[in-house]
Amino acid sequence: MRTVNINEIIEAVERLCQESNYNLNDDIKNGLKKGVQTEMSENGKEILEQIIENAEIARKERMAICQDTGMAVVFLEIGQDVHITGGSLTDAINEGVRRGYDKGYLRKSVVNDPVFERINTKDNTPAVIHYNIVDGDKIKITVAPKGFGSENMSGLKMLTPSEGIEGVKRFIIETVDKAGPNPCPPIIVGVGIGGTMEKAALLAKKALLRPIDERNSEPRIRELELELLESINRLGIGPAGLGGRVTALGVNVEVFPTHIAGLPVAVNISCHVTRHSEAVI
Ligand code: SF4
Known part of the structure; x- marks a missing residue:
């Protein structure tokens, strides 16, 4: 049984919240570049070029690609031979989101109650977390912020x-x-x-x-x-x-x-x- 302390999880989630908001993945960037070649409309071409330029600026300046930095959706694949120590896994994920959005100057978009109060929780928590138990002794964390x-x-x-x-x-x-x-x-x-x-x-x-x-x-x-x-x-x-x-x-x-x-x-x-x-x- 391998032991993982929650501090490692907090740090990983903090970093992933920022990386995902600053860096557009290569497959999307390549898709946009291909789009510039195939788009027939001049307006469309120009917009695609602006989107590519915007993503490049975000990467270099370490700024959010979009003002809507999303609700943090977190996928966990937890090896069944891992023992988590130091506290609650769910609390650790939310702490990572809290630190990532705060220190990364990312917009906080989550409200406490969907219908009646709708008061901003001010730290973008809680995250939507999907837990999956898999073979092995590793934990895979995927952070996928989702704009609304x-x-x-x-x-x-x-x-x-x-x-x-x-x-x-x-x-x-x-x-x-x-x-x-x-x-x-x-x-x-x-x-x-x-x-x-x-x-x-x-x-x-x-x-x-x-x-x-x-x-x-x-x-x-x-x-x-x-x-x-x-x-x-x-x-x-x-x-x-x-x-x-x-x-x-x-x-x-x-x-x-x-x-x-x-x-x-x-x-x-x-x-x-x-x-x-x-x-x-
Ligand atoms: S859908 Fe939301 S996150 Fe996506 S580009 Fe539009 S405003 Fe930004």
């Missing part, structure tokens, strides 16, 4: 099995079309199909962690990803919603077995500031 311009445009539908693959495609395209310019296109589309209602939503969120230049290993899902990307880019929404070809940079689909009576589909839309950084302790 795009989160608000996401959707979930419990289709009937008879709606089949055509129903799945229709729902995904409709969700993106309805979102229009609101999620700050070009977007990344995370899709979860199968499981139960909450499993589909989690699959869609996790799909956003896969690099956009890496296709699903299952040939039928890979084809679906490519087809959806093409259909979405024919919608004409374009960069910043001002029209054009580059509405989405990537569509990542994850699937899971489901019940004989159901076909859940979740679409998690993410903006061009799709952020995530990870560390293994």
Whole structure:
């Protein structure tokens, strides 16, 4: 049994909150650069160039890529042979978020109660934490801050099995079309199909962690990803919603077995500031 003290976890989360907000990952940067080549609209091209320049400034100056520094979503893969010492794991994650957002001058966007009070907690906690127990004696931490311009445009539908693959495609395209310019296109589309209602939503969120230049290993899902990307880019929404070809940079689909009576589909839309950084302790 390997021992990990919570201080290591706090420090890692603090650093990951800042890194993810300052540095756009290479797959997204490459997708944006490719977009400049394929975009036909002059406005669209200019916007893509500005987005690339903005990301470069953020990286060099260690500043947030976007003013919406997101709600901190944290994925943990905890090896079953790890023993955590020094306190509560959940408290450690939240302490890391608190320090990361405070010391990194990142906007605090979390309110204490969703409906009645809506008072800012002033330290961007609590984080949304997903715990997963895996083999081994390591802890993998992924911090994925999520802006709500795009989160608000996401959707979930419990289709009937008879709606089949055509129903799945229709729902995904409709969700993106309805979102229009609101999620700050070009977007990344995370899709979860199968499981139960909450499993589909989690699959869609996790799909956003896969690099956009890496296709699903299952040939039928890979084809679906490519087809959806093409259909979405024919919608004409374009960069910043001002029209054009580059509405989405990537569509990542994850699937899971489901019940004989159901076909859940979740679409998690993410903006061009799709952020995530990870560390293994
Ligand atoms: S949707 Fe993304 S790019 Fe738009 S404001 Fe939110 S975090 Fe920023």
